[in-house]
Amino acid sequence: MTVAGAEEATTGTSTKRRSRARWIAGFVLVAVAALVVVLAMRPAADSETPASPLVGRPAPEVRGTALDGRSVDLAAMRGRWVVVNFFATWGVPCRQEHPELKAYTEAHTGPQSPAVIAIAYDENDIASARSFFAQNGGSWPVVPDAGGHAAVDYGVRGLPESYVVDPAGNIAAHVTGKVTAAAIEAITGNAP
Amino acid sequence: MIRRTVWLASIAVLVGALAFGGWPRHDAPRTPAQRVEHLATIVRCPTCSGVSVAQSEAPLARSARQEMERQVAAGRSDQDIEDYFIARYGDDALLTPRRGGAVRVAWVLPIGVAAVAVGVVVVGTRRWRRGDPGAGEADVADVRLVEEALEVRR
Numbered sequence: 234m235t236v237a238g239a240e241e242a243t244t245g246t247s248t249k250r251r252s253r254a255r256w257i258a259g260f261v262l263v264a265v266a267a268l269v270v271v272l273a274m275r276p277a278a279d280s281e282t283p284a285s286p287l288v289g290r291p292a293p294e295v296r297g298t299a300l301d302g303r304s305v306d307l308a309a310m311r312g313r314w315v316v317v318n319f320f321a322t323w324g325v326p327c328r329q330e331h332p333e334l335k336a337y338t339e340a341h342t343g344p345q346s347p348a349v350i351a352i353a354y355d356e357n358d359i360a361s362a363r364s365f366f367a368q369n370g371g372s373w374p375v376v377p378d379a380g381g382h383a384a385v386d387y388g389v390r391g392l393p394e395s396y397v398v399d400p401a402g403n404i405a406a407h408v409t410g411k412v413t414a415a416a417i418e419a420i421t422g423n424a425p
Numbered sequence: 426m427i428r429r430t431v432w433l434a435s436i437a438v439l440v441g442a443l444a445f446g447g448w449p450r451h452d453a454p455r456t457p458a459q460r461v462e463h464l465a466t467i468v469r470c471p472t473c474s475g476v477s478v479a480q481s482e483a484p485l486a487r488s489a490r491q492e493m494e495r496q497v498a499a500g501r502s503d504q505d506i507e508d509y510f511i512a513r514y515g516d517d518a519l520l521t522p523r524r525g526g527a528v529r530v531a532w533v534l535p536i537g538v539a540a541v542a543v544g545v546v547v548v549g550t551r552r553w554r555r556g557d558p559g560a561g562e563a564d565v566a567d568v569r570l571v572e573e574a575l576e577v578r579r
Contacts (some may be wrong), residue, residue: 257545264538268531286515355484381488382495388513389485390471 285388285396285407292317292398293386295350299374300363305350307398314347314405314421315398318412319378319389321354322361327393330411335371337414347421349373354384354392397421432547440540457497464493464503468510469520477520 287293295307295317307315318334320327334349341347353362353375362375378384387396390409397406397420406420465479470486478486478493489510496506510518563571 257541260541261538264534268534284515286512380491380495381485382492384485385471385488385492386513388471388515390514391485 285404287388287396287404288407290404291402292396292404293383295352295376295383297376297379299376300353300359300366301374303374305374305376307350308402310348311402312400313345314400316347316349316412316417317387317396317398318349318351318393319354319384319387319395320351320393321358322365323355323358324392326411328365330393330413331365331369331371333411333413334373335369337417338371338373340414347417351375352378352383354378354381354389356380436540436543440536457494460497460503461490461493464497464506465490467519467521468493468507469514469518471514475520 292307292315295305297305299305307317316334316337318330320330322328334351337347338349351371351373353359356377356379359377366375376383387394393411395408395412395417396404397408397417399405408416408420462479466477468478468489470476470478470481470483471489472483472485473481478489492509493506496509501509507519507523516522
């Protein structure tokens with residue numbers, strides 16, 4: 234073998250090895266990058282207040298007879314902002330938000346004004362809800378949630394929770410915990 | 426040759442088993458009660474952390490279970506009911522993520538990388554044990570040394 238031949242053979246072998254190493258390194262790099270992207274795009278499983286996937290979508294049906302005998306049908310309230318509020322009187326934040334909802338409804342009394350529908354989640358709490366409203370005021374309808382169907386249909390995770398439904402019937406916002414009149418006004422665009 | 430076949434068969438079995446594990450299965454239980462039980466074990470309790478509807482006595486978990494019973498009685502499929510909960514509670518509505526899309530990639534990708542790594546180690550080890558075929562050949566320095574020696578003798 235001549236020097237030139239040996240050089241060529243050695244160079245050829247090392248070039249082949251380098252090329253193979255580059256391919257493997259490239260494959261591993263792409264695989265790891267793809268895995269990182271996939272994992273990074275997944276939402277955290279235990280985030281404290283995950284955004285409701287229903288925001289921006291049509292609000293699930295709310296229909297029933299309120300505690301005062303009124304018929305309630307969310308679908309019939311198109312053209313108005315509606316706050317669908319899930320509560321139970323045994324929840325401290327639910328009791329704390331009551332004056333806020335009262336102030337909000339008292340500020341909007343026209344026939345096409347924003348409205349509130351309360352959903353009494355706990356069927357065993359109906360008598361308490363009745364006396365709570367008699368004692369603390371509040372003119373908005375309270376609809377009992379038979380079997381918690383409405384709560385599951387709205388993806389409720391805890392009480393209280395409120396869903397602000399826009400005039401087109403879509404959920405514009407989801408508020409977990411105590412809601413305030415100012416927060417609702419900000420969502421509906423009526424903030425001072 | 427036999428060892429190579431054994432290695433290839435082992436890798437094929439490994440990849441096949443893991444791919445099977447990452448593939449969606451449709452082994453739905455038969456009776457409505459079994460279906461509800463199955464759904465309750467895979468759907469996350471809406472108000473608890475890390476437990477299923479079946480494991481929780483929380484009021485919202487009971488409501489979720491009643492909703493499953495109602496939908497099973499209405500003739501909806503397990504897939505439809507899972508979709509219902511995902512549409513309301515997001516992708517983490519299920520305790521075990523669905524075996525599809527990104528989740529399947531997350532299953533298969535590390536397996537692929539591991540298979541390639543095993544292959545590289547196996548091939549490298551075999552070559553090392555056999556001895557590098559290039560080791561017995563003369564390299565540039567050897568040839569040059571011989572040529573110089575021959576020049577001196579002339």
